[in-house]
Amino acid sequence: MVSRVIPVDPFDLVIFGGTGDLARRKILPALFRRYSSGQMPKNARIIGAARSAMDDAGYRTLTEEAIREFSPGKTCDDGTLKRFLGCLHYVKIDATGEAGWKELTEKVVSVDRVEAYYFSVAPSLFGPLAERLQSHGLADRNARIVVEKPFGRDLETARSLNETLARYFDESQIYRIDHYLGKETVQNLMAVRFGNMLFEPLWNSQFVDHIQITVAETVGVGGRGEYYDKSGAMRDMVQNHLMQLLCLIAMEPPARFDPDAVRDEKLKVIRALEPVEPHHIARGQYDADPADEVEFPDYRTAVDNPRSKTESFVALKTHVANWRWAGTPFYLRTGKRMGARASEITVVFKDTPHSIFGEDAGRHRNVLSIRLQPNEGITLGVTIKEPGPGGMRLIDVPLDMTFADALGPDGGESVDAYERLIMDVIRGNQTLFMRGDEVEAAWAWTDPIINGWTTRGDVPKPYDSGSDGPDAALQLMRRDSREWQKVG
Numbered sequence: 001m002v003s004r005v006i007p008v009d010p011f012d013l014v015i016f017g018g019t020g021d022l023a024r025r026k027i028l029p030a031l032f033r034r035y036s037s038g039q040m041p042k043n044a045r046i047i048g049a050a051r052s053a054m055d056d057a058g059y060r061t062l063t064e065e066a067i068r069e070f071s072p073g074k075t076c077d078d079g080t081l082k083r084f085l086g087c088l089h090y091v092k093i094d095a096t097g098e099a100g101w102k103e104l105t106e107k108v109v110s111v112d113r114v115e116a117y118y119f120s121v122a123p124s125l126f127g128p129l130a131e132r133l134q135s136h137g138l139a140d141r142n143a144r145i146v147v148e149k150p151f152g153r154d155l156e157t158a159r160s161l162n163e164t165l166a167r168y169f170d171e172s173q174i175y176r177i178d179h180y181l182g183k184e185t186v187q188n189l190m191a192v193r194f195g196n197m198l199f200e201p202l203w204n205s206q207f208v209d210h211i212q213i214t215v216a217e218t219v220g221v222g223g224r225g226e227y228y229d230k231s232g233a234m235r236d237m238v239q240n241h242l243m244q245l246l247c248l249i250a251m252e253p254p255a256r257f258d259p260d261a262v263r264d265e266k267l268k269v270i271r272a273l274e275p276v277e278p279h280h281i282a283r284g285q286y287d288a289d290p291a292d293e294v295e296f297p298d299y300r301t302a303v304d305n306p307r308s309k310t311e312s313f314v315a316l317k318t319h320v321a322n323w324r325w326a327g328t329p330f331y332l333r334t335g336k337r338m339g340a341r342a343s344e345i346t347v348v349f350k351d352t353p354h355s356i357f358g359e360d361a362g363r364h365r366n367v368l369s370i371r372l373q374p375n376e377g378i379t380l381g382v383t384i385k386e387p388g389p390g391g392m393r394l395i396d397v398p399l400d401m402t403f404a405d406a407l408g409p410d411g412g413e414s415v416d417a418y419e420r421l422i423m424d425v426i427r428g429n430q431t432l433f434m435r436g437d438e439v440e441a442a443w444a445w446t447d448p449i450i451n452g453w454t455t456r457g458d459v460p461k462p463y464d465s466g467s468d469g470p471d472a473a474l475q476l477m478r479r480d481s482r483e484w485q486k487v488g
């Protein structure tokens with residue numbers, strides 16, 4: 001099954017921070033892959049804009065090196081790469097001053113093409129960039145801006161950032177990236193829920209016992225220690241990525257698959273979330289790996305802050321207080337240095353109301369697991385008779401669909417989230433981008449949790465590297481007579 005590639009309209013994409021880590025690891029390789037696939041028009045232009053002194057040739061060299069190092073999967077065809085590099089230009093610019101803006105204005109072709117400005121810089125520069133785009137006449141109706149995470153660090157800062165951007169751009173021009181939404185399987189959540197008759201009638205508290213959302217990483221904070229220690233798992237993962245997954249799992253069917261219809265429904269879910277009780281949260285900080293404490297130190301050593309109270313793990317229980325979900329708990333957990341790298345959503349259905357086979361046969365529950373990574377796919381646990389002459393005993397077997405197997409070798413082509421999202425920016429489709437009110441509502445729910453920790457002087461519990469998190473996370477489930485599903 002080969003997917004169709006429809007070229008997007010010609011565009012100029014200015015990457016502020018075009019020499020930075022994100023641009024080199026994600027944005028530039030993503031653009032190259034879209035160029036190679038034929039989706040990016042040959043006359044599109046990519047303009048790197050950053051602080052380093054460099055000319056077009058220097059930027060092309062930087063980009064070539066980045067693509068060779070970071071382009072996933074495919075080997076680069078030299079001819080295609082050379083033609084792609086011909087689309088690249090560079091301007092040395094100061095986001096907080098006037099240097100470089102005249103040159104940038106001269107380079108951007110604003111007639112008959114989409115203009116996109118990617119803010120791949122520190123959040124403190126978002127406001128100054130928006131202001132200068134406007135003062136230099138670049139913030140016209142044709143323009144759109146792409147804003148990276150983090151979008152604020154609490155409700156107040158997010159609101160202030162929204163207000164600043166709104167001074168220069170309409171909401172329809174602002175694309176707030178949460179790269180989780182660009183993942184193929186995340187979109188498949190909507191296809192599975194709303195493209196099949198099978199699930200939707202059961203998708204409520206009458207049939208669903210509880211839902212688990214796990215995003216587990218095996219890596220530690222790596223080189224991001226300083227940034228991470230000011231943020232923590234709640235801000236870095238729950239407020240955005242896990243919240244988006246929760247929305248897609250819990251939302252009502254939108255009337256149409258259009259940006260505002262989808263985002264309206266997601267917003268209703270966030271606004272319906274109940275505040276989280278302190279005893280429904282477990283926080284943790286990872287310990288060193290005993291096998292190699294130098295390479296894999298404990299969290300506090302890794303962030304160089306021996307008294308850090310920032311969490312590298314969080315698990316919590318919440319409820320969506322509406323008719324569909326009243327009484328069905330949602331358990332969320334995410335952490336670093338865990339036993340497996342996996343993002344998975346598990347819908348655990350209720351017991352059958354009565355077992356006609358008697359208690360000896362055993363009671364079983366259907367469990368629907370949606371794997372976002374790795375090994376993207378869906379597994380439905382179905383109860384059948386244990387084969388053989390041993391009488392009517394029941395066992396669970398998986399009905400397993402790994403997308404790469406189901407779709408064949410070509411259909412399994414992985415499109416990186418950034419590829420899809422950047423093309424959506426050019427197409428003008430905001431469905432997979434967070435709206436300002438969504439981000440604010442998510443912070444409004446997250447803030448009291450974080451503030452509660454600060455007020456109480458809460459200290460995260462240590463947990464073993466390579467484990468499922470601190471014991472408190474297991475107890476969170478066991479108190480409710482439930483267990484975390486094995487992931488990965």
Ligand code: NAD
Pocket residue numbers: 016017018019020021022023049050051052093094095096119120121122123125148149150
């Ligand atoms: P980086 O420090 O590697 O790069 C920063 C870029 O900004 C450089 O190109 C630099 O020249 C430019 N810059 C700095 N000050 C400037 C100024 N005054 N005027 C013009 N340009 C200036 O940062 P990064 O890791 O690429 O991150 C960029 C943004 O993306 C940040 O908001 C970050 O939070 C976000 N982000 C990064 C990652 C990642 O994996 N690196 C992931 C998600 C989000």
